[in-house]
Structures are given as structure tokens and as C-alpha cells.
Amino acid sequence: MWKEFKAFAMKGNIMDLAIGVIIGGAFGKIVTSLVNDILTPILGLLLGGLDFSAMSFTYGETVIKYGAFLQTVIDFFIVAFSIFFVIKALSRFRRKEDKKEEKREVPAPSNEERLLSEIRDLLKQEREQRDTP
Known part of the structure; x- marks a missing residue:
């Protein structure tokens, strides 16, 4: 275990x-x-x-602090908005880095790709010779 x-x-x-x-x-x-x-x-x-947090009303002996709830909701939206902008900035930076890597990485053609290119070129050359009067 x-x-x-x-x-x-x-x-x-x-x-x-x-x-x-x-x-x-x-x-x-x-x-x-x-x-x-x-x-x-x-x-x-x-x-x-x-300051919303001080807002409340009393019903009997019960105190309902709706202001504290409103302040928490506002804090949530501020935090969510802040995180959104930070992540957006990081994503923009990451995209720039990815583009740099894409530009740098140009892999050499494999043996199969070279062979296929040669066959393509030979076929193209043969077709041109047939089409030429």
C-alpha cells in the first residue's frame, strides 16, 4: 500500500x-x-x-450586515479583474515568446521529404518536357 x-x-x-x-x-x-x-x-x-461594510439593518435582535456582503462582492470583482489583467499580460508575453521560438525553429527536411521533393521536381520537369513543342 x-x-x-x-x-x-x-x-x-x-x-x-x-x-x-x-x-x-x-x-x-x-x-x-x-x-x-x-x-x-x-x-x-x-x-x-x-464604505459598504458598515451598512446594516436590525430586525428584532438580528443584525443583517448586507454592507459586509456588498463589500465582499466588490472585493471579489476587483480581485477577478486584477487577475484577468495579470493573466492577459502574461499570455501576451507568452505569445511573443512562442512566436520567437517558432521563427527560430526551422527543422531541416527529413530524408523522406528530400526524396519526395526530388520526385516532385523530376515529375514537373518531365511534364514540362512533354508539354513543350
């Missing part, structure tokens, strides 16, 4: 997933800091210091 678990845990996909989760957690901290420390204060300035 231990050998099976070890084989499962050491498969490439599991390790890639673990690395992705760790990097995702670190990236999540960066995005949270971006939202909390930069974007939310700017948004607060634009909205005149409006």
Missing part, C-alpha cells in the same frame, strides 16, 4: 498540481495586497470615502 501511495504521490501531474497550489497561494497574497492596499483606497477616493 505504501508503494502504491508513493507511486501516486510522485506522479508528474500530482507534483505539478502541488507546485501550482503553492504558487497560487503566493500569488493570491500579492493580489490581495494589490486590492487591499492600492485599488480599494483608490476606489474609496473615487466614491467619496463610501
Whole structure:
């Protein structure tokens, strides 16, 4: 059972997933800091210091904090928008790198391709000789 678990845990996909989760957690901290420390204060300035988190109403003894919910929804959209732009920028950079690699990589023709090219050229030459009066 231990050998099976070890084989499962050491498969490439599991390790890639673990690395992705760790990097995702670190990236999540960066995005949270971006939202909390930069974007939310700017948004607060634009909205005149409006803070949704303090909004609530009381029904009997129950306090319904709808403002905290609205603030969480707004934070979600800011985070999603930020991640969208970061991923879009990374994708643009990756496409540029892929294009550079495509331009660099021009594989030499294989033996079969060379042979087929020679046959094509001979057939073309033979056809031209027949068609010439």
C-alpha cells in the first residue's frame, strides 16, 4: 500500500498540481495586497470615502450586515479583474515568446521529404518536357 501511495504521490501531474497550489497561494497574497492596499483606497477616493461594510439593518435582535456582503462582492470583482489583467499580460508575453521560438525553429527536411521533393521536381520537369513543342 505504501508503494502504491508513493507511486501516486510522485506522479508528474500530482507534483505539478502541488507546485501550482503553492504558487497560487503566493500569488493570491500579492493580489490581495494589490486590492487591499492600492485599488480599494483608490476606489474609496473615487466614491467619496463610501464604505459598504458598515451598512446594516436590525430586525428584532438580528443584525443583517448586507454592507459586509456588498463589500465582499466588490472585493471579489476587483480581485477577478486584477487577475484577468495579470493573466492577459502574461499570455501576451507568452505569445511573443512562442512566436520567437517558432521563427527560430526551422527543422531541416527529413530524408523522406528530400526524396519526395526530388520526385516532385523530376515529375514537373518531365511534364514540362512533354508539354513543350
